[in-house]
Amino acid sequence: MLILQCICSSIKFYCFLMKKEEQFSGIAALRKGDDFFHPGMSVDCVVLGFHEGVIKILLNRYKGFKNWMLPGSFVFKDEDVDKAAYRILKERTGLENVFLRQFHLFGNASRKLVLKEENKNIFTESYGIDINEEHWFYKRFMTVGYYALVDFTQVRLNEGYEGETIEWFELNSNISYHFDHKDMVFKALETIRQHLSYIPVGRELLPDVFTMPELRSIYETLLGRPLDRRNFQKKMLSFGYFIKLNEKKKVGAHRSPILYRIDPVKYDLAQKSGIENYGW
Amino acid sequence: MLILQCICSSIKFYCFLMKKEEQFSGIAALRKGDDFFHPGMSVDCVVLGFHEGVIKILLNRYKGFKNWMLPGSFVFKDEDVDKAAYRILKERTGLENVFLRQFHLFGNASRKLVLKEENKNIFTESYGIDINEEHWFYKRFMTVGYYALVDFTQVRLNEGYEGETIEWFELNSNISYHFDHKDMVFKALETIRQHLSYIPVGRELLPDVFTMPELRSIYETLLGRPLDRRNFQKKMLSFGYFIKLNEKKKVGAHRSPILYRIDPVKYDLAQKSGIENYGW
DNA sequence: CCAAAAGTGTTTTGACTACACCCATGG
DNA sequence: CCATGGGTGTAGTCAAAACACTTTTGG
Numbered sequence: 001m002l003i004l005q006c007i008c009s010s011i012k013f014y015c016f017l018m019k020k021e022e023q024f025s026g027i028a029a030l031r032k033g034d035d036f037f038h039p040g041m042s043v044d045c046v047v048l049g050f051h052e053g054v055i056k057i058l059l060n061r062y063k064g065f066k067n068w069m070l071p072g073s074f075v076f077k078d079e080d081v082d083k084a085a086y087r088i089l090k091e092r093t094g095l096e097n098v099f100l101r102q103f104h105l106f107g108n109a110s111r112k113l114v115l116k117e118e119n120k121n122i123f124t125e126s127y128g129i130d131i132n133e134e135h136w137f138y139k140r141f142m143t144v145g146y147y148a149l150v151d152f153t154q155v156r157l158n159e160g161y162e163g164e165t166i167e168w169f170e171l172n173s174n175i176s177y178h179f180d181h182k183d184m185v186f187k188a189l190e191t192i193r194q195h196l197s198y199i200p201v202g203r204e205l206l207p208d209v210f211t212m213p214e215l216r217s218i219y220e221t222l223l224g225r226p227l228d229r230r231n232f233q234k235k236m237l238s239f240g241y242f243i244k245l246n247e248k249k250k251v252g253a254h255r256s257p258i259l260y261r262i263d264p265v266k267y268d269l270a271q272k273s274g275i276e277n278y279g280w
Numbered sequence: 281m282l283i284l285q286c287i288c289s290s291i292k293f294y295c296f297l298m299k300k301e302e303q304f305s306g307i308a309a310l311r312k313g314d315d316f317f318h319p320g321m322s323v324d325c326v327v328l329g330f331h332e333g334v335i336k337i338l339l340n341r342y343k344g345f346k347n348w349m350l351p352g353s354f355v356f357k358d359e360d361v362d363k364a365a366y367r368i369l370k371e372r373t374g375l376e377n378v379f380l381r382q383f384h385l386f387g388n389a390s391r392k393l394v395l396k397e398e399n400k401n402i403f404t405e406s407y408g409i410d411i412n413e414e415h416w417f418y419k420r421f422m423t424v425g426y427y428a429l430v431d432f433t434q435v436r437l438n439e440g441y442e443g444e445t446i447e448w449f450e451l452n453s454n455i456s457y458h459f460d461h462k463d464m465v466f467k468a469l470e471t472i473r474q475h476l477s478y479i480p481v482g483r484e485l486l487p488d489v490f491t492m493p494e495l496r497s498i499y500e501t502l503l504g505r506p507l508d509r510r511n512f513q514k515k516m517l518s519f520g521y522f523i524k525l526n527e528k529k530k531v532g533a534h535r536s537p538i539l540y541r542i543d544p545v546k547y548d549l550a551q552k553s554g555i556e557n558y559g560w
Numbered sequence: 561c562c563a564a565a566a567g568t569g570t571t572t573t574g575a576c577t578a579c580a581c582c583c584a585t586g587g
Numbered sequence: 588c589c590a591t592g593g594g595t596g597t598a599g600t601c602a603a604a605a606c607a608c609t610t611t612t613g614g
Contacts, residue, residue, distance in 0.1 A: 228576095228578075228579090230579085231576070231577065231578085235575090235576080253585055253586035255585060
């Protein structure tokens with residue numbers, strides 16, 4: 001039920017961002033979320049990073065909840081939906097200017113918080129709030145999904161919300177997702193696969209310096225199938241914006257892979273001219 | 281301001297669909313839209329058809345409005361968003377089982393009805409409703425866009441809403457769009473272009489029997505560039521699901537193009553096996 | 561008979577695929 | 588010294604691009 005701590009933090013954070021003086025009490029926020037938020041609408045983010053050879057997904061969980069959920073938030077009344085997504089990223093990872101794309105609105109009528117009786121009681125007992133059918137928090141919510149590609153090495157996880165745990169999970173591991181969040185991840189990945197030709201997966205997910213095997217493994221994970229090492233390298237290098245460094249990365253009992261950097265100028269040029277040239 | 285007639289019709293139509301007995305009075309509907317609709321959320325459809333060699337878009341306009349808008353609706357409280365989109369299509373074109381895809385949620389904070397003073401007066405005078413900042417109808421609305429590909433020849437336009445005009449426009453003509461609806465059309469077309477490899481544009485937009493030049497012109501319009509006649513034909517026929525008919529279509533002072541039909545069985549097979557094979 | 565657009569086939573080009581051998585590294 | 592995985596080059600295949608001539612039709 002500590003979910004409201006999060007809501008309160010969100011509100012405080014927003015006030016800070018918006019340079020608003022007001023501070024709202026947490027209980028007031030939950031009691032009268034209608035006053036702050038656009039009704040019946042939330043934003044959830046599928047945040048992907050790359051670390052130790054695998055793609056990871058950022059998930060959080062509130063005390064008392066069994067399953068993991070996508071980092072999300074409500075949308076403030078005077079806040080663009082896109083801005084809300086950026087705010088979520090900033091709140092949880094500290095990152096700004098993240099690569100973020102909307103992928104789907106989930107709008108089934110069945111999307112509403114389901115609380116067991118005992119959980120309702122927690123609301124009543126701890127906060128003196130009667131969570132009934134009429135409560136804003138208990139009504140149908142639509143949620144719009146965004147996916148984010150972030151540089152794992154730059155992320156500083158913010159566990160500032162009391163009662164919230166936030167963690168990286170291996171994308172392809174077995175995760176118990178909250179409600180329909182598994183579907184949302186699936187849809188996000190489907191979208192990413194379709195957009196793979198246009199989006200700068202490598203550039204966003206990798207640190208400045210990386211190896212071709214790392215880059216390839218990203219594509220392999222996202223596509224769900226192995227790619228030919230040689231052909232992959234050939235194709236990537238043919239784009240012309242990779243700078244081969246005079247360094248190698250020691251990663252095991254075998255030859256060390258060469259490190260590369262992306263030439264940002266050439267990269268932007270390539271993006272502009274041949275946006276559709278990443279087909280796999 | 282006849283927009284509310286539409287809202288009322290929508291409600292009646294919905295009650296009919298849902299086999300609900302209640303009938304709501306129109307004024308009650310506008311006055312208390314909160315009771316019927318999911319708050320702050322609407323659905324708009326970019327409906328495309330093909331007629332006389334050009335792609336057309338279906339737009340409507342309410343009496344008193346200067347500009348054209350996308351056919352849309354609000355979402356009933358117990359209605360899936362997808363269902364709302366299908367309902368809109370059914371209401372306006374009479375079609376069911378339409379090819380319909382969600383493409384984007386437009387959620388800028390600035391999205392709200394802007395009424396001039398004189399228009400507010402119409403509400404007050406005609407319906408005794410004070411449209412003020414607190415009125416549900418006057419608040420910020422997000423809207424989720426769907427695009428539809430329909431067979432023009434099957435459409436029976438429903439002008440049943442008093443005060444509503446609904447018309448086909450040539451997609452590439454100069455149209456005065458309401459509010460941000462032009463952006464929505466742009467985004468829809470961008471999405472369609474990106475999905476062109478997966479979506480059955482020809483099958484959905486064309487009647488059962490059609491010619492290759494017609495099919496090609498659809499691709500050309502959507503892509504915004506000419507395609508080589510011979511290569512196009514070759515590629516399409518290579519898919520193997522076109523049935524060449526022993527008829528031709530007389531369309532001008534030149535050789536008559538051959539008519540084709542799609543073999544539905546082979547088509548479905550092709551879709552299943554090589555979903556990504558329409559790249560242009 | 562002429563303009564306009566459709567039907568069709570061939571060659572070239574370039575991209576993706578498949579595949580093999582050698583090299584560096586750690587244990 | 589050997590297992591592991593990385594670096595690189597070549598030949599084959601297939602699809603897309605480029606391209607020209609002939610046919611049909613209405614006016």
